Amino acid sequence: MTISVEPEVLTRRDLEHGQWETGSCAPKRGLPHTDIVNRKIVVPTDDTPMSRTIRAHEMMHAKVSPGTEWPKWIAREIASKEALTVCEELRVNFLCEKAGFSVAKDLSDDGETADGERLALMGDWHSAVMFAIATAGTASSKKYLTGIRRHRRDWGPALLSIQKRSIKHFKDAVKHGTSELASTHVDKGAQLAPMGFRYTETLAEWVDRIAGMTPPEPPEEDENSGDTADTGSDGTTSSTSSTSRDKITPEEFDGKVKRALIDPASTGSIPRWGELQFGKVPLEVINTGAMGKKRVATNVGRNPRRVHRYLTDPEMRLFDRRIRAKGGIVVLDVSGSMSFNRDQIRTIVEEAPGATVIAYSWNRAESDNCWILAQDGKMYREIGKVSAGNGVDLPALQWAIKNRRRNEPVVWVSDGGVSGVGDGFHETLFRQCARYVQKNGILCASNMEEAIDLFKKMGRGQKPVTRLPFQLRRFEA
Amino acid sequence: MTSTPNLPTCWKQLQQCIDSGVNRILLYGPPGTGKTYSGLKYGNVSAGAHRLICTEDMTSFDVTGGFMPGSDGFQWLYGAGIKAWEGNGINGGRLVVDEIDKAGGDVFATLLSILDSEDSAEWQHPETGRIHRPRPGFSAVMTTNIEDMDELPVALVDRFPVQIRINEPHPDALELLSLDLRSVARNLADAGPRRVSLRAFMTFDQLRKSIGTEESAQIIFKDRAESILDAMKVEKVS
Numbered sequence: 037m038t039i040s041v042e043p044e045v046l047t048r049r050d051l052e053h054g055q056w057e058t059g060s061c062a063p064k065r066g067l068p069h070t071d072i073v074n075r076k077i078v079v080p081t082d083d084t085p086m087s088r089t090i091r092a093h094e095m096m097h098a099k100v101s102p103g104t105e106w107p108k109w110i111a112r113e114i115a116s117k118e119a120l121t122v123c124e125e126l127r128v129n130f131l132c133e134k135a136g137f138s139v140a141k142d143l144s145d146d147g148e149t150a151d152g153e154r155l156a157l158m159g160d161w162h163s164a165v166m167f168a169i170a171t172a173g174t175a176s177s178k179k180y181l182t183g184i185r186r187h188r189r190d191w192g193p194a195l196l197s198i199q200k201r202s203i204k205h206f207k208d209a210v211k212h213g214t215s216e217l218a219s220t221h222v223d224k225g226a227q228l229a230p231m232g233f234r235y236t237e238t239l240a241e242w243v244d245r246i247a248g249m250t251p252p253e254p255p256e257e258d259e260n261s262g263d264t265a266d267t268g269s270d271g272t273t274s275s276t277s278s279t280s281r282d283k284i285t286p287e288e289f290d291g292k293v294k295r296a297l298i299d300p301a302s303t304g305s306i307p308r309w310g311e312l313q314f315g316k317v318p319l320e321v322i323n324t325g326a327m328g329k330k331r332v333a334t335n336v337g338r339n340p341r342r343v344h345r346y347l348t349d350p351e352m353r354l355f356d357r358r359i360r361a362k363g364g365i366v367v368l369d370v371s372g373s374m375s376f377n378r379d380q381i382r383t384i385v386e387e388a389p390g391a392t393v394i395a396y397s398w399n400r401a402e403s404d405n406c407w408i409l410a411q412d413g414k415m416y417r418e419i420g421k422v423s424a425g426n427g428v429d430l431p432a433l434q435w436a437i438k439n440r441r442r443n444e445p446v447v448w449v450s451d452g453g454v455s456g457v458g459d460g461f462h463e464t465l466f467r468q469c470a471r472y473v474q475k476n477g478i479l480c481a482s483n484m485e486e487a488i489d490l491f492k493k494m495g496r497g498q499k500p501v502t503r504l505p506f507q508l509r510r511f512e513a
Numbered sequence: 514m515t516s517t518p519n520l521p522t523c524w525k526q527l528q529q530c531i532d533s534g535v536n537r538i539l540l541y542g543p544p545g546t547g548k549t550y551s552g553l554k555y556g557n558v559s560a561g562a563h564r565l566i567c568t569e570d571m572t573s574f575d576v577t578g579g580f581m582p583g584s585d586g587f588q589w590l591y592g593a594g595i596k597a598w599e600g601n602g603i604n605g606g607r608l609v610v611d612e613i614d615k616a617g618g619d620v621f622a623t624l625l626s627i628l629d630s631e632d633s634a635e636w637q638h639p640e641t642g643r644i645h646r647p648r649p650g651f652s653a654v655m656t657t658n659i660e661d662m663d664e665l666p667v668a669l670v671d672r673f674p675v676q677i678r679i680n681e682p683h684p685d686a687l688e689l690l691s692l693d694l695r696s697v698a699r700n701l702a703d704a705g706p707r708r709v710s711l712r713a714f715m716t717f718d719q720l721r722k723s724i725g726t727e728e729s730a731q732i733i734f735k736d737r738a739e740s741i742l743d744a745m746k747v748e749k750v751s
Contacts (some may be wrong), residue, residue, distance in 0.1 A: 043736070044704035045744035047696050055705040087742070095747045135746045216750035232751075 038081045041091050044097045049220040050229035056098075063087045065145050070094045072103035088220045089132070089142040096128045096135070100218045105228045112226065114306055114464055115240030119247070122170040123202070123240040126219065127232070129173050130206045133313040134214050144175035152183020156191060161251040164191060165198060169243055171201035190286055194252045197290050197434075202239060209235050225460055241464055252289035307460025312396070313437055315404025319414035325389025327364045327445075327494050355436045358497060366389040366487075367434040367452035368409070371397045372424035375425030380484050381419065384449065386408050387488045394436070395419075398427020398457060406432060425451045429454040430469055437476050445494065446480045450506025470504055470511035480505050521677050524551075530675050531556035536652035537628065539613075539673035542657050543703050545710030547683040552609035552654035560598045560600030560650060562607040567616035573623040577636055587641055594627040598634075598647040605651025609640040613655045614665060621666055628653050682711045691718050697745055709734070709741070 051072070059078035061067040068090050070077045079094050080087035095377045102109055110117050133139045148171060155164045166185060171177045177199060186193040209217045216266055217377040220230035222416050226237075284292070333342055337355025345354050366388045370376055376384075385393050392411040429450065435447045454469045455461045473480060481487035481500045494498045504512055520528065523542075530538055534639060540548040553562045565575060572579075578591040591599075597608035610616075610624065636645045655673060662670055670676075680703040685693045690711075698714040701707065713733055720729035730738035 037736070039736075039740055042701070042704075042707060042740050042744040044707055045697050045700050045741065045748050047700060047748065053700055055703075055707075062706050086738075091740070093745060094742055095744060096750070099750065100748050131750050132747075137743075137746070160599075216748045220751065 037081045039083055039088070039091070040081055041079050041095055042075055043075070043077050043095060043098045046095065048099065048103075048230070050105070050222065051103050051220075063090055063145065068094050070097040070101070070118060071137060072098060072101060072301045085138070085142040086144070089137050089139055092132050092135070093128055093135040093139070093143065096132050097124075100131060100220065100230060100232050101128065102230060102233050104310070105230075108228050109233060109237065111310065112228075112237075112306075114237050114242050114468060118166055119203075119240035119243045120168075120236060122166045123236045123243060124233070125170040125238045126172050126202055126204060126239070130203065131214060131218055134210065139174050141175055143283050144179060146179070146356050147177040148180040149183040152180040153186055154183075156184045156187035159188075161191070161249075162247045163245060164188075164195060164251075168195040168199050169239075172202050190252050193286055194289050194293070198243075198293060202243070202464045205242075206235060207374070218511075223305050225307040225456070225462075227305070227308050227457075227461055231305075234271040236432045237306060238464070241321065242466075246293055249289070249292065250284050251286055252286040252453050260448075304462075306464045307456025307458065309430050309465075310398050310401070310405060310457045312406050312428050312431040314405050315407045315420075317407045317409060317416045317419055319411060319491055320417045321415045323389050323410060323415040324413045325388060327388050327491055331358055333357075363441055363444035364388070364447065364494070365440050365444065366393040366447045366449065367391060367432050367436045368395040369397070369426065369429065369448070370395045370422045371426045371453070373453045374449075374453055374483075376484070378419065380410060382411070384484055384487050385415050388447075389413075392439070395422065396426075396428050396430060396432040397423045398425035398455075398459075399423035401457070406435075425459050426453065426455040427457050427459075430465070430472060433472055433476075433478060437478075445479055446476070447471065447481065447487065447490060448505070449484075450505050451482050452480075452507035452509075456507075466508055467511045470508040471509070471513065473504060474513055482506050516527070520684065521681050523677055523681065524683055526677050527555065528553060530677070534677050535707070536650075537673045537675065538653075539655045539657070539662075539676045541657045541659060541662070542680050543675065543708055545712055546679045546681060546702050547686050547711075548656040548679050549609060549611055551679075551683065552607070552656060556652075557650070558607050560604040560606040560648075561597070562609055563597040564609045564611065565593040566611045567613055567620065569615060569617055571616060571620055573619055576620060576623045576627060589638070594624070595636065595645055597653070598627070598636075598645055598651055600648050600650065605648035607651070607721070608653045610655045612657060613669070614657045614659045621669060625668055625672070627733070628669070630672075662744040685734060686711060690714055693745070693749065694718055697741075701741075706722065707737075 040058055043058070044053070047053065054075055056075040056077055059076070059348060062079045063077050063080035063082070063084070063086055068079050079091045079099060109120065128140045129143065151167060155167060167180060171180050181192050181196060184195060206217060217232045217235055219232045222229045223231040223234050226234060290369040333345065333349070333353035334355050335353045335355040337353055337357065339356070341356050342354050342355055346352065366384070367383070369383060370381065381395065388410070390413060391410065392406050392408065393415070394406055396406040398405045405422070405423070407419065409419065433446070433448060440446055452466070452469070454465055456465055479490060481490050482505045490500055490502065503509060526542070527538070540552065542548065549564070549751045553564065574592060576594040578589060579594055580587040580592045594608055597606045600606035608627070616624065622735065626636060631647055631651070634647050637643070638645065657665070659665070662676060681699050682702050687699055690698055694714050696719070698711050699711070701709040702711055717729050717733040726742065727738075730742050734741050
């Protein structure tokens with residue numbers, strides 16, 4: 037007997053109702069799929085409990101998963117696409133179980149033990165975490181963890197703990213019913229649909245961090261065994277680069293995992309960043325000079341730092357020479373929390389000669405929120421009224437990184453009190469900014485004095501090392 | 514009829530057209546969505562609404578009328594078209610022509626003259642010679658299940674500049690169903706090859722109260738019972 041699906045039954049708030057194209061496939065991982073945008077669903081059509089659960093799983097995707105706005109959720113860069121995908125699998129499975137389908141008993145294709153063994157043997161902690169999330173709460177989970185434990189006994193409890201905490205994340209979300217977790221309305225914070233996906237996004241951000249951690253290692257039994265090869269429980273040898281100093285015990289790891297999870301109920305949805313809108317400020321005042329120094333190749337000197345040029349450079353420029361560098365981009369947070377007056381802004385701009393200086397502050401969607409105050413040796417004479425909000429912290433930093441020439445320094449003058457549009461504060465936004473600053477080596481100054489000090493050091497050719505703005509320091513990696 | 518602002522688009526458009534005095538409307542779309550019902554009841558039908566169900570065997574007798582044997586010999590009986598023209602004797606009534614795509618050639622020809630504009634439309638009684646014309650307020654609603662208007666004669670379609678696709682049942686009709694079935698019935702009313710009529714859901718709703726959901730689904734939806742019930746479970750999560 038052939039059983040199909042009835043996706044036309046499903047109602048969504050974010051997409052128009054219409055007819056679906058259905059297809060048939062084998063009940064194997066990777067074959068069933070749902071294309072919400074083009075209304076196409078492919079499912080196994082045989083009359084077995086597993087196929088029935090797979091059909092329910094795909095139908096749940098059709099009901100609650102993002103459709104046309106999926107690329108926009110990814111573009112927010114709160115979490116990686118991979119983490120969003122596996123967490124969405126978990127949300128869908130969780131909702132299926134809530135709807136009365138036996139995901140915990142029937143959703144498995146028996147290949148999970150081999151998958152677990154493979155990942156454990158490869159020592160691929162990142163993929164192991166992702167797979168653990170995708171299978172959490174299903175019949176696949178136990179088989180997968182069995183495969184993992186065969187080669188990485190210490191990973192088993194850690195992955196199980198991660199799975200339990202992930203499921204609890206959704207359990208907390210449905211304390212008052214499944215309607216919000218399955219909602220396809222527009223989320224107020226993200227301004228994207230479906231609303232229920234914000235729970236996926238919050239979890240995915242956590243999963244990305246967990247997958248990036250050093251995996252737990254068993255406690256040292258022999259003090260002399262601190263070399264780089266560990267012998268597994270079944271006698272196989274697995275290579276690991278971690279030294280005893282970097283090792284983290286399963287207990288420590290569990291504590292880290294617990295502390296890292298954000299409670300979705302207490303934090304609400306993650307606000308979106310505003311779109312950067314540049315306002316025009318005439319640059320009429322000459323402000324020439326140079327903020328930093330850079331090394332260029334030369335054919336005279338004492339220390340041949342560029343020996344490779346001996347073969348490639350006809351002029352044999354093997355040495356270094358330092359010259360004044362005009363470049364650099366200063367990103368100035370002029371929101372209310374910085375309490376800058378006009379004179380202070382002017383001082384900062386004057387102290388960064390030769391640099392491009394942008395100032396940003398959010399007011400409302402239609403108005404300008406970013407201004408170029410200095411560029412190409414010229415600076416502004418007068419600046420209009422600026423707003424009190426933040427709103428575009430990350431987009432402003434992204435603009436600076438995108439527009440800098442080669443390795444020009446980017447300096448961010450901010451207290452780190454970042455927020456999304458409408459002053460939407462959220463821990464995830466703080467974390468996102470902190471991660472971006474550290475990843476791109478952005479120099480930070482929390483106030484005018486620190487900024488001027490930083491510019492002076494750069495002017496002397498020093499390579500300053502700065503910490504994150506004080507409000508972001510607790511998210512320092 | 515409901516006049517809430519939350520009416521589905523198709524029903525809202527129909528209401529707006531009728532409220533604006535448009536007197537030739539063609540309703541098309543899947544069966545069981547209430548096209549005929551709305552034709553008979555929507556707007557001002559105080560002068561009477563007359564229904565004509567077209568079939569291939571139908572003749573113009575049903576449209577204009579014909580002689581029928583009676584106790585005093587043959588008597589003329591008016592068809593639905595002329596009755597709608599005459600209405601209540603003061604104002605014209607409404608003619609609702611169902612399944613227009615199934616009408617034969619001669620019926621089409623007669624309907625063309627009945628549905629012509631007020632200035633051109635007239636019909637002469639073959640016995641008395643009296644000229645009949647549509648009285649003021651005469652309106653016509655045609656319904657069909659075909660989706661492509663090119664399948665209808667151009668001259669007929671031309672008389673109906675307003676063509677509305679009714680793709681979901683009227684909210685008033687849905688309210689007759691239990692709450693959990695309303696969205697499902699609405700969505701499946703326009704599901705192409707997987708369409709399930711509102712009538713089927715009404716029967717299912719009635720039946721499940723006495724013999725239970727699973728058994729009723731087996732009787733009404735047959736081999737689709739499991740997939741429809743599973744889809745309803747998924748639909749219920751939000």
